[in-house]
Every structure is written in structure tokens, then in C-alpha cells.
Amino acid sequence: xxxxxxxxxxxxxxxxxxxxxxxxxxxxxxxxxxxxxxxxxxxxxxxxxxxxxxxxxxxxxxxxxxxxxxxxxxxxxxxxxxxxxxxxxxxxxxxxxxxxxxxxxxxxxxxxxxxxxxxxxxxxxxxxxxxxxxxxxxxxxxxxxxxxxxxxxxxxxxxxxxxxxxxxxxxxxxxxxxxxxxxxxxxxxxxxxxxxxxxxxxxxxxxxxxxxxxxxxxxxxxxxx
Numbered sequence: 001x002x003x004x005x006x007x008x009x010x011x012x013x014x015x016x017x018x019x020x021x022x023x024x025x026x027x028x029x030x031x032x033x034x035x036x037x038x039x040x041x042x043x044x045x046x047x048x049x050x051x052x053x054x055x056x057x058x059x060x061x062x063x064x065x066x067x068x069x070x071x072x073x074x075x076x077x078x079x080x081x082x083x084x085x086x087x088x089x090x091x092x093x094x095x096x097x098x099x100x101x102x103x104x105x106x107x108x109x110x111x112x113x114x115x116x117x118x119x120x121x122x123x124x125x126x127x128x129x130x131x132x133x134x135x136x137x138x139x140x141x142x143x144x145x146x147x148x149x150x151x152x153x154x155x156x157x158x159x160x161x162x163x164x165x166x167x168x169x170x171x172x173x174x175x176x177x178x179x180x181x182x183x184x185x186x187x188x189x190x191x192x193x194x195x196x197x198x199x200x201x202x203x204x205x206x207x208x209x210x211x212x213x214x215x216x217x218x219x220x221x222x223x224x225x
Contacts, residue, residue: 003034006217018204021065023049023196023214029057031218036062044086044212048074048120055081067212069123072096080104086151086193086209086212087113089123091133094145101144107186108144111151111193116166118155127173134177140184145185149191149209150174154199164202167194200203 014020024032032043035207036059043053046068055064055078063083069084072093088094090109101108112133115124125133129166133139134147152170154163171192178189195203197216204211 004038007038010216019210020210022217023212027218030056032058035175035217048078052077054103075100086111089113089125094142098142098144107146109146109148111149112147114150114152114170116170134182134187142186145186147187149189151193160202163199164206165208167203
């Protein structure tokens with residue numbers, strides 16, 4: 001019942017144009033089923049094996065998003081079902097996703113992760129590196145992936161002005177990319193994934209079209225993962 005109430009409250013606070021990714025990492029299948037019964041269909045996990053286990057027992061119309069840092073050697077375990085991969089931060093990873101997607105006759109959508117936070121622990125590509133990937137001839141050769149947009153994580157700070165500035169920076173960069181004429185036909189810069197439970201409203205105000213929300217739906221996590 002609490003999950004249902006949380007979802008109703010959350011949906012009232014976000015525009016219909018924004019995609020809600022329910023971050024279900026560490027949460028039991030029963031909680032995900034409750035959220036599914038409440039109408040949610042997009043769920044995000046940060047560990048591939050956990051996502052695989054949940055995929056096998058939950059309804060097959062769920063769209064599974066990989067939101068954690070991705071190890072290339074584990075792509076093969078989710079290539080047959082993952083809907084969107086958020087945190088792609090190297091061209092080598094894109095090549096591996098393309099390779100594994102091809103085996104399953106699929107095209108997997110990916111978001112390039114930009115580094116917008118000040119913390120050294122955050123993964124991500126520089127804006128220049130992202131632009132170099134999008135302009136590369138090698139990207140055109142990858143027929144089983146689609147660059148669907150960008151993802152970014154703001155600094156973990158109580159300074160909302162800094163967080164807003166980081167979100168604005170990524171939004172502005174995406175708009176600049178949209179104005180360019182890239183030759184690869186596997187580029188569709190439609191999505192900007194920014195914002196989590198603590199800052200999703202600020203992210204939406206600064207251009208986010210996809211938010212990743214966990215605790216505001218499922219409550220506090222039992223352990224860190």
C-alpha cells in the first residue's frame with residue numbers, strides 16, 4: 001500500500017513527458033510486483049545478475065534499464081532483454097554491447113554518460129570525448145546499438161545551485177549536439193537521464209526527460225549496493 005501511495009504522489013509531481021525509471025536495486029521481487037501492479041513498467045538495476053534473476057520471474061513487458069557502472073565482460077548476460085543501458089562511458093563498451101546485441105538480433109539503446117559532477121568517484125566521459133564518439137566513423141559501423149541520448153549524475157551536495165548548474169550544463173550540451181549534423185544513422189539524441197530521489201524536481205526543471213527514482217518509491221534501502 002505504501003508503494004502505491006508513493007507512486008501516486010510521485011506521478012502527480014512529474015510531467016507526463018518525463019519517463020520514470022523505478023530504481024529497484026536491492027528490492028525484492030514482491031516490491032517490484034507491487035509497483036508493476038500500480039502501473040509502472042520501467043525498472044532500473046545496477047547489478048546485472050540481480051537484474052537477470054528478476055527478469056526471469058517478473059512480467060515480460062517490463063522494460064529493464066541497466067543504470068550502474070557497466071563491466072564489459074558482463075554485457076552478454078543481459079543482451080537478450082535489456083531495454084536501455086544508461087552508463088556507457090567508453091567506446092570499447094559500445095563495441096561490446098553491439099557485439100552481444102548482434103548475437104540476439106537486437107538493437108540495444110544506450111545513453112552516453114557525461115561526467116558533470118565534481119567528485120572524482122563519478123564515472124563519465126568529457127563533453128569532448130562524447131562529441132568525438134558521435135563524430136567517429138567507427139560508430140557508424142555499429143549496427144546493433146543506438147545512441148539514444150545522454151546521462152549524468154550531479155555532485156552529492158546540499159548546494160542546490162551547484163546541482164542545478166551541473167544539470168544545466170548537460171542540458172545545454174545535449175541541445176548543442178542536437179544542432180549538429182552527425183552522419184551515423186544510429187544516433188537519436190532524444191533522452192536526457194538526470195535526477196534521482198533527492199534531486200529529480202531540480203533535474204526536470206533543468207531539462208531532464210528521464211529520472212531514476214528508488215527510495216521515493218520503495219523506501220530506504222536495507223543495504224548499500
